[in-house]
Amino acid sequence: MIHAEKASLTYRDGTQALKTFDLHIPKGELVYITGPSGSGKTSLLKLLMGIEFTSSGNLEVLGQPMSPHHESAIRKMRKQVGPVFQDFRLLEGRTVLDNVLLGMRFLDIKPHDRKVRAEESIHRVGLDHKRHHPISNLSWGECQRVSIARAVARNPILIVADEPTGNLDKDNAIHILRLLESFRSPETTVVITTHATHLMTTGQPLLHLIMEAGQMTAERRGADV
Amino acid sequence: MSKLLSNLGYVFQEVKTILRLNGISSLLSLISLTLIFFVAILAMSSWQISTSLVQALENEAEISVYYDAARVESGDLDLSDLISEIESADGTLTTLPISAEDAYTQMSVILGQDAAVLTQFDENPFEPYLEVGIDLSKLTEVIAEIKSLDGVVYVRDNQTVLEKVASIAGVVSGVGIFVALAVGLATLMVTSHIIREGVHSNREQIMTLKLLGAPNGFIYQPYVMGGVLLTTLAGLLAAGLFLWFVTVVSADLAEVITFLPPVNADRMISVTLWGAVAASFVLGLAASLLGLSMIRNHGMRV
Numbered sequence: 276m277i278h279a280e281k282a283s284l285t286y287r288d289g290t291q292a293l294k295t296f297d298l299h300i301p302k303g304e305l306v307y308i309t310g311p312s313g314s315g316k317t318s319l320l321k322l323l324m325g326i327e328f329t330s331s332g333n334l335e336v337l338g339q340p341m342s343p344h345h346e347s348a349i350r351k352m353r354k355q356v357g358p359v360f361q362d363f364r365l366l367e368g369r370t371v372l373d374n375v376l377l378g379m380r381f382l383d384i385k386p387h388d389r390k391v392r393a394e395e396s397i398h399r400v401g402l403d404h405k406r407h408h409p410i411s412n413l414s415w416g417e418c419q420r421v422s423i424a425r426a427v428a429r430n431p432i433l434i435v436a437d438e439p440t441g442n443l444d445k446d447n448a449i450h451i452l453r454l455l456e457s458f459r460s461p462e463t464t465v466v467i468t469t470h471a472t473h474l475m476t477t478g479q480p481l482l483h484l485i486m487e488a489g490q491m492t493a494e495r496r497g498a499d500v
Numbered sequence: 501m502s503k504l505l506s507n508l509g510y511v512f513q514e515v516k517t518i519l520r521l522n523g524i525s526s527l528l529s530l531i532s533l534t535l536i537f538f539v540a541i542l543a544m545s546s547w548q549i550s551t552s553l554v555q556a557l558e559n560e561a562e563i564s565v566y567y568d569a570a571r572v573e574s575g576d577l578d579l580s581d582l583i584s585e586i587e588s589a590d591g592t593l594t595t596l597p598i599s600a601e602d603a604y605t606q607m608s609v610i611l612g613q614d615a616a617v618l619t620q621f622d623e624n625p626f627e628p629y630l631e632v633g634i635d636l637s638k639l640t641e642v643i644a645e646i647k648s649l650d651g652v653v654y655v656r657d658n659q660t661v662l663e664k665v666a667s668i669a670g671v672v673s674g675v676g677i678f679v680a681l682a683v684g685l686a687t688l689m690v691t692s693h694i695i696r697e698g699v700h701s702n703r704e705q706i707m708t709l710k711l712l713g714a715p716n717g718f719i720y721q722p723y724v725m726g727g728v729l730l731t732t733l734a735g736l737l738a739a740g741l742f743l744w745f746v747t748v749v750s751a752d753l754a755e756v757i758t759f760l761p762p763v764n765a766d767r768m769i770s771v772t773l774w775g776a777v778a779a780s781f782v783l784g785l786a787a788s789l790l791g792l793s794m795i796r797n798h799g800m801r802v
C-alpha cells in the first residue's frame with residue numbers, strides 16, 4: 276500500500292521537513308500521524324499525494340512510484356485516493372450534491388451510479404437535509420462532512436485526511452474522527468493527521484506515527500492497549 | 501456518446517458557474533471584445549467596398565492606340581492584323597476599333613452644350629483609334645509592347661491616373677491586412693488574458709481537482725469552452741451592432757456612393773457577418789489554448 280525506503284524531504288528553501296525514514300503501511304490499516312505544529316505531518320501527506328516529491332530515497336503509494344516523471348500515472352493513482360483537507364477545498368458556488376458529484380465526474384462511473392453513491396455518502400455523513408444547499412451556507416463542521424462525503428463517494432482504497440478537525444469544537448472533532456475511522460475496511464486504508472492525540476480512537480487497532488521535528492517513530496497499538 | 505453528452509452538459513454547467521463567479525470581469529471582457537470586433541468588421545467592410553471599387557476601376561482601365569490610318573487606307577497595313585497582335589499582348593483584355601465618326605460623336609457627348617464648337621471644323625478633326633482595355637497590374641509592359649508594334653503611331657494612356665488607382669488599391673489592402681493583424685493580435689491577447697485570469701482566480705479549485713485525480717483535459721475544458729463562447733458571443737454582438745449601424749448609415753452612404761460603381765451590399769454584409777463569427781470562434785479557440793499554455797502548474801509539479 277505505502278512503502279518508503281530511506282526517504283526524506285527537504286524543501287527548496289533548504290528546510291528539512293522530513294528526516295530519512297522508512298515506512299510500511301499495509302492495506303486496511305488505520306494510521307494516525309500526530310506531533311506538534313511544524314513537525315512534518317502535512318509534509319508527509321504531501322509526499323503521499325504527490326504534491327511534493329522525496330529529496331532522497333524511494334516512495335511508492337498504491338504501487339505507484341512517486342516521482343515527478345510519472346505525472347499521468349500519479350494523476351491516475353489519485354483517483355483511488357479520497358483526500359480530506361483541513362480547509363475542505365470544496366468548490367465554491369455549487370451545492371453539497373454538486374460537490375460530491377464533481378469528485379466522481381472523471382472516474383469511470385455511470386452517471387446514475389454516481390448519483391446513487393453521492394446520495395449514499397451524503398446520507399452517511401448526515402447531511403441529507405442540506406444536499407441542495409450551496410456550500411457557502413454551511414457551517415465549518417458541515418463543510419468538513421461534505422468533504423468527507425466527497426472523498427468516500429469515490430470508493431477510495433486510501434483515505435487521507437490532514438488535520439480534519441482543526442477548526443472544530445471537541446464534540447464535532449470527535450464526531451468527524453469517528454466518522455473517518457468508520458470507513459476503514461480490509462480494502463480501505465485511512466490516514467489521519469492531528470494535534471489532538473487525546474481524541475484518537477481507543478476502540479480499534481491502529482498504527483501511530485509520532486512526528487517530532489521531522490523525525491518519525493512508529494508505534495503499533497492494539498484494540499486492547 | 502451519452503457519456504460525451506452528459507459531459508457536455510457538465511462542461512456548460514461549469515462554464516456558467518465560472519462566468520457567474522467572475523461576473524464583472526466576464527462582462528467587461530465581452531464588451532471589449534465586442535468593440536474590437538465591431539471596429540474590425542467596419543475596417544473589413546470598408547476594405548471590401550474599396551477593393552470592389554478599385555476592381556471596378558481596374559476593369560475600366562483603358563488606353564487609346566492611334567495607328568497610321570493612311571497606311572490602312574492604302575492597304576499597306578491590315579487593321580485586323582494589328583488588332584490581333586494587340587490582343588495577343590499579355591495584359592490586353594479587350595480591343596474595340598473606334599472610327600473617326602465614333603470619336604466625333606463621343607466628343608460631342610462629352611462636350612454637351614459646348615459641342616457647337618465642333619461645327620467650326622470643316623472636316624472631322626478626329627482620327628480613328630483602338631480602345632484597348634488592359635489589366636492595370638501589367639500597365640507599363642502592355643503599353644511598351646503595343647508601342648513597339650508596326651503601324652502604331654501613338655498611344656494615349658492616363659498612366660498617372662491609372663498608376664494612382666493601382667497604388668490606392670495597394671494601400672487599401674495593406675491597411676486591411678494591418679487591421680486584420682491588429683485585431684487578431686488584440687483578440688488573442690485579450691482572450692488569452694481572460695483565460696489566464698479565469699484560471700488564476702480559480703487556481704484553488706483547479707488544484708483541488710488535480711488532487712482528486714482529474715485529468716487536465718477535464719479540468720481545463722470549461723475554460724477553453726468559456727473563452728470560445730465569450731469570443732463567439734462577442735463576434736455575434738459585433739455583427740448585430742454592425743447590421744444596426746449599416747441600416748442607420750446606409751441611407752447617407754447611398755447618397756455619397758451613387759457616383760461610384762455599385763457594391764453588392766447584401767453579399768458584403770453576409771460575408772462580413774459569417775466571417776466575423778467564424779473568425780471570432782477560431783480566434784477564441786486559439787487564444788484560450790494560448791492562455792492555457794501560459795499557465796500550468798500553480799506550484800504543483802503534478
Ligand SMILES: Nc1ncnc2c1ncn2[C@@H]1O[C@H](COP(=O)(O)OP(=O)(O)OP(=O)(O)O)[C@@H](O)[C@H]1O
Pocket residue numbers: 286287288290291292310311312313314315316317318319438470
Ligand atoms: N512549502 C514549504 N517550503 C518550505 N518549508 C516548508 C514548506 N511547507 C512546510 N515547510 C516547513 O516544513 C516544516 C514541516 O511543516 P509541516 O507543514 O509538514 O508541519 P505540520 O506538522 O503539518 O504542522 P501543523 O501541525 O502546523 O500543520 C515546517 O518547519 C515548515 O515551516
Ligand SMILES: [Mg+2]
Pocket residue numbers: 316317318437438
Ligand atoms: Mg499540517
